[in-house]
Amino acid sequence: MKMIRFITLFLLLNLAGIVNAQVSDISNEGDSLELAHSILPSDGIVPYLPQDAEYFKAEPLASTSKIRFVPTVNFFFRPEGTFNYKEAGLPIDTGQLNFYLRGDFGGKISLPKNIDMVFNLQSYGVYTRSFGPLDQNLTLYEAYVDMKKLDKAGKLSLRFGRMCLGKYGTEILVGDDDFTKGRSFESVRLRYKTDHTTSDVMWVQMYQQAPDSVNFEWNHPIFLSSMNTIHSSAAINFDANLHFLITQFNTGFNTSVLMPNVRFFGQTSSLRYSAEFIYQTGSGPGIVNEDARGTVKAYAAELSAGYFTNDNKLAIDVSFYRASGDDSPGDDEIKSYNVLWQNEHRRFGYIDAFKGSNVQAGTFHLDWKLGRLISTGFHGVYANVLEPKDRSTGIATGPLDSLTTSSKSIGYGGDIYLNYFFNHYLNMQLSVSSFSPGEYFTAVNGIDETLTRLYLLLAVRI
Numbered sequence: 001m002k003m004i005r006f007i008t009l010f011l012l013l014n015l016a017g018i019v020n021a022q023v024s025d026i027s028n029e030g031d032s033l034e035l036a037h038s039i040l041p042s043d044g045i046v047p048y049l050p051q052d053a054e055y056f057k058a059e060p061l062a063s064t065s066k067i068r069f070v071p072t073v074n075f076f077f078r079p080e081g082t083f084n085y086k087e088a089g090l091p092i093d094t095g096q097l098n099f100y101l102r103g104d105f106g107g108k109i110s111l112p113k114n115i116d117m118v119f120n121l122q123s124y125g126v127y128t129r130s131f132g133p134l135d136q137n138l139t140l141y142e143a144y145v146d147m148k149k150l151d152k153a154g155k156l157s158l159r160f161g162r163m164c165l166g167k168y169g170t171e172i173l174v175g176d177d178d179f180t181k182g183r184s185f186e187s188v189r190l191r192y193k194t195d196h197t198t199s200d201v202m203w204v205q206m207y208q209q210a211p212d213s214v215n216f217e218w219n220h221p222i223f224l225s226s227m228n229t230i231h232s233s234a235a236i237n238f239d240a241n242l243h244f245l246i247t248q249f250n251t252g253f254n255t256s257v258l259m260p261n262v263r264f265f266g267q268t269s270s271l272r273y274s275a276e277f278i279y280q281t282g283s284g285p286g287i288v289n290e291d292a293r294g295t296v297k298a299y300a301a302e303l304s305a306g307y308f309t310n311d312n313k314l315a316i317d318v319s320f321y322r323a324s325g326d327d328s329p330g331d332d333e334i335k336s337y338n339v340l341w342q343n344e345h346r347r348f349g350y351i352d353a354f355k356g357s358n359v360q361a362g363t364f365h366l367d368w369k370l371g372r373l374i375s376t377g378f379h380g381v382y383a384n385v386l387e388p389k390d391r392s393t394g395i396a397t398g399p400l401d402s403l404t405t406s407s408k409s410i411g412y413g414g415d416i417y418l419n420y421f422f423n424h425y426l427n428m429q430l431s432v433s434s435f436s437p438g439e440y441f442t443a444v445n446g447i448d449e450t451l452t453r454l455y456l457l458l459a460v461r462i
Helices: 002-027 344-348 439-445
Strands: 068-083 096-111 115-127 138-147 156-164 184-193 197-205 222-231 237-250 253-268 271-285 293-308 314-323 359-369 374-385 409-423 426-437 451-461
Touching: 096 138, 138 184, 237 271, 253 293, 344 359, 344 374, 409 439, 426 439
Parallel strands: none
Antiparallel strands: 068 096, 068 451, 096 115, 115 138, 138 156, 156 184, 184 197, 197 222, 222 237, 237 253, 253 271, 271 293, 293 314, 314 359, 359 374, 374 409, 409 426, 426 451
16 A cells, blocks of 8 residues: 555656656746647536547557557546435535545556557545545546457457447437546447447446345346447438347346437538437346336437637527326336436536436537636536426435325526636646426425535646
8 A cells, every 4th residue: 555655645746857857848838729639537528519529539559569668657536516416316415625535546558469458447436424524446437449440441350358338429328427536347348430430339248236136246237339430421420229228127127128329410501400319128027027028218318509600709609408207116117217327517517416318408518718818707507307296207215105285396507607617637627516306306306405516626637
């Protein structure tokens, strides 16, 4: 443990020196117009309509016969204050002052013949009044091999090991939860990429704790996926994905579910749009009573459109999100949309008062770049449940059999944020969020006062 602390301190001291050197370099640039890009966690910002730049950008290829090593360090520190706050149905108040601390320490080794080896160790801790002290342990976040240019045309690549799943489209299904400790899995991904298409075939090993009602300790669901994007022009793009989730526990059943997923998106002039739909269908035996048979019939959809100035200084967009709920949670039909790995901050803001199932929500977002390094914005949301007795919204802390209201209103809220992109290695964000609970939220959660959350996020990256 002492050695780990010494290594961590050594890395941070070197990082401080590098950041200081970069600050000196930028101060000498005078009126340089170079833009400092965002290094804030992907799920820690509320981006407007995505352009999928990460999905289509060219991957770096090794062009030398020498072995190269590039170190990587990510450091995220987030003190926050919350008031009248119960996050997504937690039975305890996690309010007052909390601290979140995350560090990623690793690097990339580039070998001859277009082979990269990537590893990242992660330390993540949460200190709150309720949850206790920070966890000082290091865990293996990523360790994978990336083999590129496997064919003569240089379009085929293979990646295998433990990896973050990255970003796909609007993330109605796949995201990496970058706001906290990140999300990574043992996986194999085969990619074929041309100038106008990107096709992935992916196997992901998941882990799920078994419920107390069975006599075994864990289950090993498997996620198989084919993700395909056609990029015909800036105005017309198309995603066609097919996902298959095998043996995942869901509402008392051990289900295997097929999930077709389509999306249209693009930009014409100053207008940008996105329309996405996913359907979940499947079945599985009961976990306790294997003679029982459950069937899955669920869906989620999202429509977004926005206006963006040519210089990207001003962006305004609106969106509508709807994910199915279950009108009869006790039967053998599972109708609640199974939220896997979506970016809920982009959809519902920072307040984390509810989840992306059994809900419909409308949002409005404005982002304004005040200068070369500063941007600010507002994000507002209004949400309802679809089925009042379905617990999948993640807000209920008590029984739903005897509701005291016929309202379906979750409530409305908003975020005001200020981003300061100091340079390529240091970013800061200040955010204030409020959420006014609706009658349904108050009835199932017991909170009738405005929820408030504010935080300062500091991000350092090499």
